[in-house]
Amino acid sequence: MTHNAPLAERMRPRTLxxxxxxxxxxxxxxxxxxxxxxxxxxxMIFWGPPGVGKTTLAQLIATHLKRPIHTLSxxxxxxxxxxxxxxxxxxxxMFQQQGTILFIDEIHRFSKAQQDSLLGAVEKGTVTLIxxxxxxxxxxVISALLSRCQVYTLQPxxxxxxxxxxxxxxxxxxxxxxxxxxxxxxxxxxxxxGGDARKLLNIFEIIVGTFGHKQAIEITDEVVLSTAQQSLAxxxxxxxxHYDIISAFIKSIRGSDPNAAIYWLARMVEGxxxxxxxxxxxxxxxxxxxxxxxxxxxxMANNCFQAVETVGWPEAxxxxxxxxIYLASSPxxxxxxxxxxxxxxxxxxxxxxxxxxxxxxxPTKLMKELGYGQGYLYSHDHPGNFAEQEFLPEEIAGxxxxxxxxxxxxxxxxxTIHTLWGNKYKK
Numbered sequence: 001m002t003h004n005a006p007l008a009e010r011m012r013p014r015t016l017x018x019x020x021x022x023x024x025x026x027x028x029x030x031x032x033x034x035x036x037x038x039x040x041x042x043x044m045i046f047w048g049p050p051g052v053g054k055t056t057l058a059q060l061i062a063t064h065l066k067r068p069i070h071t072l073s074x075x076x077x078x079x080x081x082x083x084x085x086x087x088x089x090x091x092x093x094m095f096q097q098q099g100t101i102l103f104i105d106e107i108h109r110f111s112k113a114q115q116d117s118l119l120g121a122v123e124k125g126t127v128t129l130i131x132x133x134x135x136x137x138x139x140x141v142i143s144a145l146l147s148r149c150q151v152y153t154l155q156p157x158x159x160x161x162x163x164x165x166x167x168x169x170x171x172x173x174x175x176x177x178x179x180x181x182x183x184x185x186x187x188x189x190x191x192x193x194g195g196d197a198r199k200l201l202n203i204f205e206i207i208v209g210t211f212g213h214k215q216a217i218e219i220t221d222e223v224v225l226s227t228a229q230q231s232l233a234x235x236x237x238x239x240x241x242h243y244d245i246i247s248a249f250i251k252s253i254r255g256s257d258p259n260a261a262i263y264w265l266a267r268m269v270e271g272x273x274x275x276x277x278x279x280x281x282x283x284x285x286x287x288x289x290x291x292x293x294x295x296x297x298x299x300m301a302n303n304c305f306q307a308v309e310t311v312g313w314p315e316a317x318x319x320x321x322x323x324x325i326y327l328a329s330s331p332x333x334x335x336x337x338x339x340x341x342x343x344x345x346x347x348x349x350x351x352x353x354x355x356x357x358x359x360x361x362x363p364t365k366l367m368k369e370l371g372y373g374q375g376y377l378y379s380h381d382h383p384g385n386f387a388e389q390e391f392l393p394e395e396i397a398g399x400x401x402x403x404x405x406x407x408x409x410x411x412x413x414x415x416t417i418h419t420l421w422g423n424k425y426k427k
Contacts, residue, residue: 048154051196107131108140293333293407333407353393
């Protein structure tokens with residue numbers, strides 16, 4: 001590896017034991033580690049945020065298993081590249097060994113036709129596919145290919161992981177170890193990196209570089225913040241603001257600022273962002289940030305996604321702009337989002353509570369004899385299509401998961417609940 005490579009590249013681990021993070025997969029009892037130690041791995045998809053080590057892990061797997069690996073980027077490769085590699089593997093012209101790994105970075109950017117071109121080789125075992133994606137593979141990988149792959153979810157780095165990487169870089173990197181670097185404060189570095197190890201190391205190297213030829217360097221939050229804008233601007237040449245910009249975009253919509261939202265949309269359009277990526281985030285925002293305050297928002301966002309998928313660039317920008325302005329100027333409410341959060345927290349706390357007998361299905365005679373379904377009141381047989389009865393497990397009866405915000409529609413729902421149930425669901 002060249003000494004002129006970025007710090008993140010220079011610090012790539014050489015073995016699985018040097019790899020930081022993903023203990024749930026790579027610890028002694030981890031599912032992936034067990035498969036690797038057995039020498040048998042399926043085709044797989046690594047799903048996780050940027051900078052958690054998807055590419056590195058694929059390379060280490062090849063090294064660990066002593067298998068040849070060929071890498072393609074879905075951004076710059078197509079069906080021709082895929083078929084050329086598969087043909088050469090089949091003919092033994094490129095790789096003489098068995099079990100060739102084909103690693104495809106950002107596989108979600110492959111079209112359906114491009115993903116189809118992989119099916120035969122994966123099914124026959126000609127290649128072992130490892131795909132990396134930051135997007136949910138359930139949406140972005142065709143079902144036929146997904147069914148032939150094991151999906152492994154890679155978790156964001158913890159604070160401890162990132163600090164370990166920083167300290168290791170200071171003591172082991174060929175350039176940094178020649179200096180006396182003191183990490184007095186690291187909160188600003190960790191905050192700017194957003195959990196992305198690659199971003200952390202490369203920004204750290206840029207900040208160290210601002211000290212010129214000084215040998216003694218003290219890293220503090222003040223030092224980092226004073227040079228952050230310049231450092232980030234330099235780093236953005238590699239397009240690393242992908243997630244920062246989508247974050248600014250969604251927060252502008254949430255904050256009801258159509259002008260700012262359109263600006264960030266324009267940044268993504270000019271940067272060549274995948275229009276479906278933007279449209280999908282609009283769908284999430286329509287439900288998370290607007291929800292019941294304006295139920296038409298979700299319909300608008302879903303129609304936007306379908307239209308964008310049909311039209312594509314450059315006209316998709318108009319559709320995205322229309323939806324963006326509509327969502328940003330819409331009434332806001334997150335009662336549905338908060339309700340499911342509260343309900344999930346309760347499930348995690350109280351576990352799998354039993355379904356009350358009146359609510360249980362009773363398809364057999366034995367179940368009826370055991371009381372399944374007995375006592376259930378069919379709502380439509382009662383005035384106003386409502387009959388008061390208990391629908392929650394006894395242990396959590398009366399727990400109010402839905403709590404309205406300030407939007408008129410959410411308050412209407414709250415009033416309906418109070419009218420029907422009185423003070424049963426007290427906040």
